[in-house]
Amino acid sequence: MQPIERVEGRAIPFGRKNVDTDIIIPAQWLKTISREGLGQGAFESVRAEPGNIFDDPEFARAPILIAGDNFGCGSSREHAAWALIDLGITAVIAPSFSDIFSSNAFKNGILTVVLPQEAVDRLMEVAATDPIHIDLESQTVTTPFQDRFTFEIDPFRKTCLMQGLDEIGLTLGKADAISAYEQQVSAQRPWLVPATA
Amino acid sequence: MALAKTLYEKIWDAHVVDQRDDGTAIIFIDRHLVHEVTSPQAFEGLRMAGRKVRRPDLTLAVPDHNVPTTARVDAAGNRLPIADPESRAQLEALERNAPAFGVPYIEATDIRQGIVHVIGPEQGFTLPGCTMVCGDSHTAAHGALGALAFGIGTSEVEHVLATQTLQLKRSKSMEIRVEGDLPPGVSPKDLILHIIGQIGAAGGTGHVVEYRGRVFEQMSVEGRLTIANMSIEAGARAGLIAPDYTTFAYLKGRPMAPKGADWDAAVAYWRTLHTDHGAQFDKSVVIDAADIAPSVTWGTSPEDVVPITGMIPDPESFADASKRAAAQKSLDYMGLSAGTPLTEVPVEHIFIGSCTNSRIEDLRAAAAVLKGRRNAPGIKSALVVPGSGLVKRQAEDEGLDRIFIEAGFEWREPGCSACLGMNPDKVPAGERCASTSNRNFVGRQGPGARTHLVSPAMAAAAAVTGRLSDVRALV
Numbered sequence: 001m002q003p004i005e006r007v008e009g010r011a012i013p014f015g016r017k018n019v020d021t022d023i024i025i026p027a028q029w030l031k032t033i034s035r036e037g038l039g040q041g042a043f044e045s046v047r048a049e050p051g052n053i054f055d056d057p058e059f060a061r062a063p064i065l066i067a068g069d070n071f072g073c074g075s076s077r078e079h080a081a082w083a084l085i086d087l088g089i090t091a092v093i094a095p096s097f098s099d100i101f102s103s104n105a106f107k108n109g110i111l112t113v114v115l116p117q118e119a120v121d122r123l124m125e126v127a128a129t130d131p132i133h134i135d136l137e138s139q140t141v142t143t144p145f146q147d148r149f150t151f152e153i154d155p156f157r158k159t160c161l162m163q164g165l166d167e168i169g170l171t172l173g174k175a176d177a178i179s180a181y182e183q184q185v186s187a188q189r190p191w192l193v194p195a196t197a
Numbered sequence: 198m199a200l201a202k203t204l205y206e207k208i209w210d211a212h213v214v215d216q217r218d219d220g221t222a223i224i225f226i227d228r229h230l231v232h233e234v235t236s237p238q239a240f241e242g243l244r245m246a247g248r249k250v251r252r253p254d255l256t257l258a259v260p261d262h263n264v265p266t267t268a269r270v271d272a273a274g275n276r277l278p279i280a281d282p283e284s285r286a287q288l289e290a291l292e293r294n295a296p297a298f299g300v301p302y303i304e305a306t307d308i309r310q311g312i313v314h315v316i317g318p319e320q321g322f323t324l325p326g327c328t329m330v331c332g333d334s335h336t337a338a339h340g341a342l343g344a345l346a347f348g349i350g351t352s353e354v355e356h357v358l359a360t361q362t363l364q365l366k367r368s369k370s371m372e373i374r375v376e377g378d379l380p381p382g383v384s385p386k387d388l389i390l391h392i393i394g395q396i397g398a399a400g401g402t403g404h405v406v407e408y409r410g411r412v413f414e415q416m417s418v419e420g421r422l423t424i425a426n427m428s429i430e431a432g433a434r435a436g437l438i439a440p441d442y443t444t445f446a447y448l449k450g451r452p453m454a455p456k457g458a459d460w461d462a463a464v465a466y467w468r469t470l471h472t473d474h475g476a477q478f479d480k481s482v483v484i485d486a487a488d489i490a491p492s493v494t495w496g497t498s499p500e501d502v503v504p505i506t507g508m509i510p511d512p513e514s515f516a517d518a519s520k521r522a523a524a525q526k527s528l529d530y531m532g533l534s535a536g537t538p539l540t541e542v543p544v545e546h547i548f549i550g551s552c553t554n555s556r557i558e559d560l561r562a563a564a565a566v567l568k569g570r571r572n573a574p575g576i577k578s579a580l581v582v583p584g585s586g587l588v589k590r591q592a593e594d595e596g597l598d599r600i601f602i603e604a605g606f607e608w609r610e611p612g613c614s615a616c617l618g619m620n621p622d623k624v625p626a627g628e629r630c631a632s633t634s635n636r637n638f639v640g641r642q643g644p645g646a647r648t649h650l651v652s653p654a655m656a657a658a659a660a661v662t663g664r665l666s667d668v669r670a671l672v
Contacts, residue, residue, distance in 0.1 A: 015519075016523070017519050017520075017523060018398055018399075018498050018500075018523065020498075020636070020638045022617075022636070022638040022639065022640060022641050023638065023639060023640075026618070026640050026644070027617045027618045027619035027641075028618065028619055028644075030234050030262075030263075030619055031234075031263060031281070031283035031284050031286075031287050031619060032237075032283065032287075033237035033238065033241070033286060033287055033290050034237075034238065035238050044640075044644075045639050045640045045644065068519055069399060069519070070398055070399035070402065070432065073398055073399065073432060074334065074429075074430075074636060074638060075333075075334050075348075075617075075636075076235065076332060076333055076334040076336075076348035076349060076350055077234075077235065077350070078235065078238075078332075078350035078351040078352060081350070096399060096402060098399075098402060098432060099368075099402060099403060099432075099434045100334055100347075100348055100349070100350060100429075100434060103349075103350060103353065104350035104351075104352065104353075107350060107352035107353065108352065154219070154221075154366065155219045156217070156219050156221045156364075167352075167356060167364060168246070168248070168355065168356050168359050168360060170364075171223060171356065171359075171360045171362055171364060172248075172359065172360060174214065174215050174223055175360075177214050177215045177223070178214055178223070178225070178251075178360060178361065178362055181214040181225050182225075182361075185225070189462075189463075189466060190459065191455035191459035191460075191462065191463050192227055192324060192326075192327060192463075193225075193227060193255065194254060196252070196254075
């Protein structure tokens with residue numbers, strides 16, 4: 001995973017609430033065995049609308065997306081995160097995210113920034129014409145107009161994102177603890193976790 | 198005296214491998230279900246890093262999402278190829294990956310094949326108090342048996358395959374307490390739709406829900422699976438129902454359930470799995486069961502729920518400005534206008550199936566309405582897709598297939614089918630489906646498809662009348 005310290009550039013002022021992962025990437029695009037190329041199918045039903053914001057040349061390769069409440073609800077498909085990355089999006093700002101999407105985003109180095117609706121509304125306004133700057137170290141979102149919003153992020157996620165850490169590698173570093181747990185449970189509840197040979 | 202704990206806390210505490218100061222824990226995963234759509238990139242990741250599957254014995258793979266539901270073998274018993282090259286490639290990837298990594302695999306032509314969330318409980322792979330994951334958000338279903346079960350993304354699938362654990366933070370706990378009994382003709386599906394309508398599509402976000410009240414205690418495991426399954430539609434990653442004698446009776450004798458002395462030890466342990474008196478939930482919601490009528494969705498979010506006796510709502514009636522705009526967009530997509538009685542909405546397609554409603558009781562409920570009746574002339578397609586080969590066989594033994602076929606339904610092979618528009622079963626653009634599935638999102642059942650979520654009995658009622666209908670008038 002690429003380390004990420006800041007995201008800056010244009011932000012797509014999408015604004016819609018309850019954006020489900022079927023909207024981000026419809027099911028017909030899930031028949032792939034790769035992580036690549038999903039940007040083609042991203043927001044397909046929205047892009048069918050004339051004058052939609054995703055096909056506006058002004059926002060081509062914009063690194064930030066701004067949305068409403070409950071972004072990424074629905075299916076657990078990580079293809080949604082892969083599709084955003086393929087579009088060039090590395091941060092999403094919204095008042096709330098679904099739990100599964102925010103985890104998938106994190107594992108793919110996409111920063112999810114939770115801000116109150118009023119802040120999101122203000123950023124939507126700015127995004128129409130100007131860039132936005134997200135700084136992970138200081139946990140702030142700023143605009144060229146002196147707006148400054150701070151956001152919360154889980155400290156573990158922050159470290160992983162800033163250092164580009166491989167989570168599986170980190171967990172495998174605890175292999176002894178996992179083995180000890182397995183031995184303990186297989187002694188107490190062998191019908192649940194059998195002892196390994 | 199030990200601290201009073203919720204069921205969620207008990208299961209969580211029993212699975213902590215390592216706890217960090219920042220609150221993140223390594224949680225052991227007892228059961229991992231794998232299917233063809235969200236696993237190829239995970240196996241590829243293992244291969245690239247030279248890693249193996251840590252506990253193939255705690256893993257079970259089965260194809261369900263994109264396998265066609267038409268016949269899988271020809272008259273001579275030879276397996277028929279999948280026409281769509283991408284679906285075929287994805288299935289073949291699982292067929293290669295499972296044996297290559299030593300993971301037990303139920304193939305598409307096996308009688309035990311079916312939707313992951315149907316076969317988990319059916320095989321006794323799902324057990325009370327276990328932690329269970331799958332690369333599918335409807336993994337929440339298994340919480341019906343008191344398992345802490347939730348959907349994960351592909352990176353997490355890879356993480357579980359490699360380590361049999363996940364790095365997680367404890368969620369908040371939420372109690373949904375239902376008071377009283379369901380009125381006659383009102384099913385578990387109506388109840389869960391009603392709950393989602395009340396608390397909203399993000400009402401459970403950040404929480405693990407526990408469903409409590411007499412109504413759940415009296416419900417079958419099949420009904421509980423329908424309830425827990427849709428927890429995710431209210432934003433809750435997992436939903437729990439405390440295991441009880443109904444659960445134990447359901448599991449006893451299942452192929453992968455404990456046997457003999459192990460069974461007795463397991464039941465003794467499972468009996469400790471309930472929320473202690475005095476335990477605190479972070480959030481509590483009370484719902485009155487007596488208020489509930491058969492429920493239908495009118496829009497493009499599962500929170501867009503009305504009773505069948507109601508009308509399509511007026512977007513202007515919503516207080517929240519963003520909800521007003523969303524409601525108007527939904528009505529445009531759905532081709533509906535405010536003020537129309539639900540029972541005047543015609544449907545062209547019927548889908549009975551999905552991990553929400555494809556178990557034997559669901560098929561019985563629909564067949565009870567269809568018996569001696571025929572689909573209305575306006576119905577262009579009507580599919581019944583049993584949740585597993587074993588459900589299908591049981592339904593055939595009970596003669597339910599004849600009732601469906603005589604009414605004009607197609608009797609299909611098990612799979613996810615028209616729930617998600619990634620196999621040949623789709624609803625055409627602009628056409629309307631009464632569906633027993635779980636999501637009415639834009640394009641969910643195919644590009645432009647219009648979905649109304651209903652119970653199996655309500656889907657059958659819509660089939661015979663050709664419009665959304667109150668099943669209570671037909672039974």
